[in-house]
Amino acid sequence: MEFKVGDLAEMLEGEVLRTANNNSVLVRIAGKQHTLHLLKTGTNEFEFMFENTFHHAKILQSGSAEVKLMLDG
DSSP: OEEEOTTOSSEEEEEEEEEOTTSEEEEEETTEEEEEEEEEEOSSEEEEEETTEEEEEEEEEEOSSOEEEEEOO
């Protein structure tokens, strides 16, 4: 999947590779593998650790082809 971050001109490639029972998700972003550790999930918001940094995300809009998130306010 492709995604755009804020005002960055370039689109990034990303995909979920697999999930694990310990609330972690292995993802590939721009060709590099990373592990997200999910801390809290809800209907339209979630909290996670990414590269030892805490993040809070809120889903603003969700459709079949596009999802808009607000990350860290």
